[in-house]
Structures are given as C-alpha cells and as structure tokens.
Amino acid sequence: MKWNSTALSFATIGVVWLIVGVTVLSEQSESFKTLLASLGGHHWVGKSIVAASAFVLLYFLMRRIRETRNPLMLMLAVSASIAAGGVIIFLFYIAHYLGS
Numbered sequence: 316m317k318w319n320s321t322a323l324s325f326a327t328i329g330v331v332w333l334i335v336g337v338t339v340l341s342e343q344s345e346s347f348k349t350l351l352a353s354l355g356g357h358h359w360v361g362k363s364i365v366a367a368s369a370f371v372l373l374y375f376l377m378r379r380i381r382e383t384r385n386p387l388m389l390m391l392a393v394s395a396s397i398a399a400g401g402v403i404i405f406l407f408y409i410a411h412y413l414g415s
Contacts, residue, residue: 319378324389326373328396335400
C-alpha cells in the first residue's frame with residue numbers, strides 16, 4: 316500500500332486542531348473530561364484514543380486526494396498548525412491559571 320502524503324498531512328493538521336479543541340473543552344467541562352476518562356481510564360488516554368481514531372478516519376476519507384507537487388508547503392502547514400496549537404493551549408492554561 317502506498318501512503319498518500321497529502322492525505323497524511325491533512326489528517327495530521329485536522330488532529331492537531333481536534334486536540335486543541337478537546338483540550339480546551341475538557342478543561343471547561345467536567346462532564347466532557349469524565350467522558351474522555353471513561354474511554355481509557357484517564358482523560359489523557361481518552362484524548363489519545365479520540366485523536367488516533369480521528370487520524371485514521373481522516374486519512375481514509377482523504378486518501379484519494381491527489382498528491383501534492385510541493386511537499387514542503389505541507390510540512391510547513393503541519394509545523395505551523397503544531398506551533399499555533401501549542402501556543403493556543405499554552406495561552407489557555409496561562410489565562411486559566413491567572414483567572415483562578
């Protein structure tokens with residue numbers, strides 16, 4: 316099986332933003348955090364199960380996308396998403412800490 320790097324990149328970007336959203340939501344909603352914990356014993360494990368499942372689903376939904384001729388742009392998009400998502404989560408926790 317040949318992997319489609321474009322679909323892999325888009326699935327990665329989708330999961331990055333899913334994790335950002337799930338992280339913020341789980342800190343805002345105790346019932347959502349409990350739901351995540353019920354998936355794997357701890358909310359971090361539940362978040363990982365959701366992320367892995369979403370990655371597989373997104374990849375298989377997008378695997379027929381035509382391969383890009385510019386993989387560097389995809390690498391930059393993935394890297395930018397990771398960096399921006401990390402900054403958002405960091406700022407969220409700083410604001411959460413300062414607001415406590």
